[in-house]
Amino acid sequence: MERNNLLKYANLFSGYTELRLQENRTSRISIVDGTVMGNSSSSNSGVSARSYKGGSWGFASSPETDNEAIEHVIEAATENAVFLDSHLNKGLQQLPASSAEGTWDYSTKKAFVSRKDKIDFAREVDSYISQKFRKLSTRTVVIHNLDMEKQLITSTGSNAYSMVPRSIMYAMLTVDAPDGPVQLYEAIGGLGQFEDVFVKPSDCYRQIDSLYEHLLLKAEGVFPEPGISQCILDADLAGILAHEAIGHTTEADLVRGGSVAADYMDQTVASSLVTLVDFAHTAMGKTCPVPVHIDDEGTPAEDVTIIRDGVLKSYMHNRESAMEFGVTPTGNARGYSFSDEPIIRMRNTAFLPGTSSLQEMIESVDNGYYLVKSSNGQADSTSEFMFGVVLGYEIKNGKLGRALKDTTISGVAFDMLKTVTAISGEMSWNNAGMCGKKQMIPVGMGGPAIKCMVNIGGR
Amino acid sequence: MSGMNKVSKLYIEAVLESGIQKAQSSLLFTRKTELNAESGNISLLRTTEDVSLSLTGITEGRKGSISINKTDRNSIENSIAELVEMIDAGQADPANEIAEFQQSEEFSRGSEEPDMDLMYTRLNAFLQRSSSRYPNLLLEQVILDHTARYRFFNNSNGVDFTSMRGAYNLMVMFTSKDGSNTSSFNYAAVSFPDLSEELHTAGGLDRLMQQSTEQTETQMIEGSFVGDVIITPECLGGFVHTLTSYLGDHSLVTQVSIYKDMLGEVIADKRLSLHSRPVADELAGGYFFTSDGFKAGNSTIIDRGVLNTFLLSLYGSLKTGGSRAVNSGGNYMIDPGDTDFSEMVKSVKKGVLLCRFSGGNPSSSGEFSGVAKNSYYIEDGEIKYPVSETMIAGNLKDLLKSVKHISKQTVNDGNSVFPWITFGGVTVSGK
Numbered sequence: 001m002e003r004n005n006l007l008k009y010a011n012l013f014s015g016y017t018e019l020r021l022q023e024n025r026t027s028r029i030s031i032v033d034g035t036v037m038g039n040s041s042s043s044n045s046g047v048s049a050r051s052y053k054g055g056s057w058g059f060a061s062s063p064e065t066d067n068e069a070i071e072h073v074i075e076a077a078t079e080n081a082v083f084l085d086s087h088l089n090k091g092l093q094q095l096p097a098s099s100a101e102g103t104w105d106y107s108t109k110k111a112f113v114s115r116k117d118k119i120d121f122a123r124e125v126d127s128y129i130s131q132k133f134r135k136l137s138t139r140t141v142v143i144h145n146l147d148m149e150k151q152l153i154t155s156t157g158s159n160a161y162s163m164v165p166r167s168i169m170y171a172m173l174t175v176d177a178p179d180g181p182v183q184l185y186e187a188i189g190g191l192g193q194f195e196d197v198f199v200k201p202s203d204c205y206r207q208i209d210s211l212y213e214h215l216l217l218k219a220e221g222v223f224p225e226p227g228i229s230q231c232i233l234d235a236d237l238a239g240i241l242a243h244e245a246i247g248h249t250t251e252a253d254l255v256r257g258g259s260v261a262a263d264y265m266d267q268t269v270a271s272s273l274v275t276l277v278d279f280a281h282t283a284m285g286k287t288c289p290v291p292v293h294i295d296d297e298g299t300p301a302e303d304v305t306i307i308r309d310g311v312l313k314s315y316m317h318n319r320e321s322a323m324e325f326g327v328t329p330t331g332n333a334r335g336y337s338f339s340d341e342p343i344i345r346m347r348n349t350a351f352l353p354g355t356s357s358l359q360e361m362i363e364s365v366d367n368g369y370y371l372v373k374s375s376n377g378q379a380d381s382t383s384e385f386m387f388g389v390v391l392g393y394e395i396k397n398g399k400l401g402r403a404l405k406d407t408t409i410s411g412v413a414f415d416m417l418k419t420v421t422a423i424s425g426e427m428s429w430n431n432a433g434m435c436g437k438k439q440m441i442p443v444g445m446g447g448p449a450i451k452c453m454v455n456i457g458g459r
Numbered sequence: 460m461s462g463m464n465k466v467s468k469l470y471i472e473a474v475l476e477s478g479i480q481k482a483q484s485s486l487l488f489t490r491k492t493e494l495n496a497e498s499g500n501i502s503l504l505r506t507t508e509d510v511s512l513s514l515t516g517i518t519e520g521r522k523g524s525i526s527i528n529k530t531d532r533n534s535i536e537n538s539i540a541e542l543v544e545m546i547d548a549g550q551a552d553p554a555n556e557i558a559e560f561q562q563s564e565e566f567s568r569g570s571e572e573p574d575m576d577l578m579y580t581r582l583n584a585f586l587q588r589s590s591s592r593y594p595n596l597l598l599e600q601v602i603l604d605h606t607a608r609y610r611f612f613n614n615s616n617g618v619d620f621t622s623m624r625g626a627y628n629l630m631v632m633f634t635s636k637d638g639s640n641t642s643s644f645n646y647a648a649v650s651f652p653d654l655s656e657e658l659h660t661a662g663g664l665d666r667l668m669q670q671s672t673e674q675t676e677t678q679m680i681e682g683s684f685v686g687d688v689i690i691t692p693e694c695l696g697g698f699v700h701t702l703t704s705y706l707g708d709h710s711l712v713t714q715v716s717i718y719k720d721m722l723g724e725v726i727a728d729k730r731l732s733l734h735s736r737p738v739a740d741e742l743a744g745g746y747f748f749t750s751d752g753f754k755a756g757n758s759t760i761i762d763r764g765v766l767n768t769f770l771l772s773l774y775g776s777l778k779t780g781g782s783r784a785v786n787s788g789g790n791y792m793i794d795p796g797d798t799d800f801s802e803m804v805k806s807v808k809k810g811v812l813l814c815r816f817s818g819g820n821p822s823s824s825g826e827f828s829g830v831a832k833n834s835y836y837i838e839d840g841e842i843k844y845p846v847s848e849t850m851i852a853g854n855l856k857d858l859l860k861s862v863k864h865i866s867k868q869t870v871n872d873g874n875s876v877f878p879w880i881t882f883g884g885v886t887v888s889g890k
Contacts, residue, residue, distance in 0.1 A: 036549055037712075039522060039523045039524065039546075039549045040545075041524075041525050041526070041541065042526035043527045044511075044528050045529070046528065055502075056501075056502065056504075058505075060505070063508070076506055080505070081504070084501060084503070087501075115544050115545050116547070119548050119550075137714065140713070174713070180825065181823040181824065182823065182824070183822075226888040227683070253498075253600075256498045257497075257600065257632070257634060258597035258634030258641060258642075258644070259634075339507045339509055341505060375819055375820040376819060378817045380644055380832065381599075381634045382847070384643065384847065386818065387819070388818070388820050388829075390819075405822070405826065406819065406822035406824075406826055406828075407819070407828055408828045408829050408830070408850065410817075410848065410850055412847075438600070438602075457828035457829070457850040457852050457888065
């Protein structure tokens with residue numbers, strides 16, 4: 001994206017206004033059973049402006065980014081805000097006027113890898129899989145890259161540039177079983193461009209080997225006994241629990257919309273072992289999967305401790321909700337595309353590690369389940385959640401037993417978290433998360449393993 | 460937009476001039492006017508314009524695709540250069556082809572321009588009616604938009620299609636709250652050609668909102684049982700989506716579809732007929748030609764229980780040797796039955812009225828399980844109470860054959876038309 005001195009347009013602002021230039025670039029290579037089936041790329045760029053007048057918002061965008069287009073979107077956004085304000089006459093005060101400046105560029109400093117070399121990389125991984133794992137009925141390798149590059153100024157004085165890339169390789173393996181095909185996939189990679197994330201194919205082989213071993217066990221899997229059971233949720237499920245079941249209920253716009261968390265502030269909602277944070281950019285000394293330093297309203301992004309030692313302490317805010325709730329904006333407003341207005345989004349949501357070891361936790365369960373990988377998750381204003389579980393094992397007398405067929409788990413998160421009796425000291429991130437809330441957006445989700453009571457589906 | 464199909468043809472010429480042997484261009488202009496309401500109050504007016512140009516090239520069976528949202532000369536030249544690099548790096552696959560020549564056609568449906576004042580009036584009336592009629596219902600988010608889409612499709616075999624579709628779209632998300640009791644959220648998404656009707660009359664929206672206010676107090680079902688489930692029109696779409704995912708390119712090319720050998724075979728109860736009708740007059744949504752450049756037609760996927768067609772694209776058909784579908788799926792309709800909804804409830808001994816299903820991604824073997832949301836327990840022919848923490852599990856193959864009743868009534872949400880269907884043999888588990 002060509003850098004533009006946006007400050008020269010600030011004199012066109014009338015009242016609170018944001019002006020954002022953005023380009024999202026994607027690249028996708030997919031190889032199915034050795035054949036390159038997907039070989040595509042895309043670029044989506046443009047300019048948008050959002051203006052606020054007396055409690056009403058106006059937004060406009062254009063794919064063109066020349067002088068005329070930028071002036072036009074500022075004018076159109078302002079007119080849209082004026083149109084609504086003239087009808088609604090809310091008469092609200094001005095928004096909190098925090099500001100920040102900075103440049104955060106996570107692009108590679110290495111020479112770019114050619115398309116041919118990327119395809120060769122994926123083919124080498126595919127070849128490794130096909131030669132080593134003879135029992136597979138089908139295999140798919142996908143490499144997906146997303147670069148999100150933004151420039152932002154606001155009438156409050158914010159001025160920011162960011163380039164946040166993500167590179168993920170998906171390996172999906174399938175074997176035939178008596179009841180039909182059985183699948184399992186792994187997402188490898190995370191923050192960074194291809195050049196930094198994927199150095200050589202063999203770096204991925206350990207995870208693929210492990211995936212295959214799990215798949216063979218799953219092919220002989222059993223249905224779990226339906227009902228409430230003692231479970232250990234590994235990091236992948238803890239992360240989705242953090243994001244879906246608790247995180248969404250504590251986004252301030254959903255709190256206003258009827259989330260059960262509206263009634264729980266400063267109340268005990270979980271075991272005292274539980275602390276849950278939406279990290280802005282850095283967690284425990286390391287850069288998060290989706291670092292956000294300044295949000296798309298120009299607010300400096302801060303960590304939000306949602307639950308501290310079992311007590312609900314904070315919601316996630318944009319400028320408008322912070323004004324309404326009488327708190328400071330937390331920097332959670334983000335838009336996916338240049339043509340999307342910023343809305344309240346999580347960034348990197350995770351439970352903090354505890355002091356137990358995973359092995360000790362498994363040994364402490366007489367009869368239950370160790371749930372390892374999720375496929376998808378949904379939650380509710382009540383905090384009732386459902387997660388698809390695609391990899392799990394029985395625990396019998398403190399030892400792992402048979403693998404499970406695909407199943408789902410559910411529960412009411414604010415009840416379930418009160419049953420937590422152990423949290424492991426090891427923590428890991430799911431780097432491939434996408435959240436859908438009007439717009440799709442990359443998020444990080446993470447956590448340690450959590451021992452708790454969960455309702456597990458089955459037949 | 461007049462003349463844009465000529466511009467689209469120029470892109471084909473430019474791609475061919477680069478040495479690429481076969482070319483395809485899909486140009487889309489989108490103009491959206493959108494009113495947003497948060498927490499029951501109108502909050503944002505959003506007007507956006509965007510363009511999307513997708514260029515596909517094939518040389519010696521090697522294929523590449525690139526998509527940009529620019530149409531200036533420099534961007535096109537850069538994209539074609541990148542496309543050449545992608546194709547050079549690709550792998551030959553005889554299934555990489557473009558659509559054969561068809562007669563040029565122009566299609567148009569719906570309004571090009573929004574009636575902004577009427578949009579505001581209708582949305583405002585909807586918010587006021589909701590607030591007065593359902594005081595415990597919180598409208599978390601309401602989005603009313605008018606979207607006009609202009610598509611221009613060309614390829615080097617001479618395909619030349621143009622279409623304009625304009626429609627209004629409404630998305631409503633809501634929760635009810637009574638004291639400290641909170642319902643599950645629910646939502647409705649509806650499309651319509653104009654604003655002649657009040658918004659609450661669209662699809663099943665008003666019924667869902669009314670139900671939400673009953674769902675602040677729920678009960679858990681005791682234990683587990685195998686019983687009947689009446690799936691509502693709003694909930695049925697998710698199951699149809701799962702079913703059709705087994706009929707598409709990926710499932711069939713990789714041979715993992717549970718229906719891969721079932722074409723012409725009975726896969727469902729004989730009362731069940733499923734259609735894909737992207738050019739149906741009664742729908743506000745739909746499309747006139749497929750993304751790979753074929754004029755779209757309506758099709759019957761399941762004809763009185765028999766699997767009548769897969770949903771293979773040109774690529775999928777060449778890859779598998781199967782027949783190309785006459786459309787790309789979507790805009791699904793299930794034929795109504797002969798039973799009144801009230802009679803369907805009366806016929807259930809023990810079961811669930813499943814109004815929303817929060818389920819895991821469907822497994823490759825057809826197994827499904829998930830949580831019954833905004834749903835009701837039925838016993839001895841009566842709807843007893845709204846449920847919470849209730850899970851549903853079954854297998855799609857078995858489900859399709861276990862139809863007990865199909866309702867006379869249907870709901871048209873502008874993109875699909877579904878009835879209520881009673882299925883037997885579903886595992887329901889509470890606490």
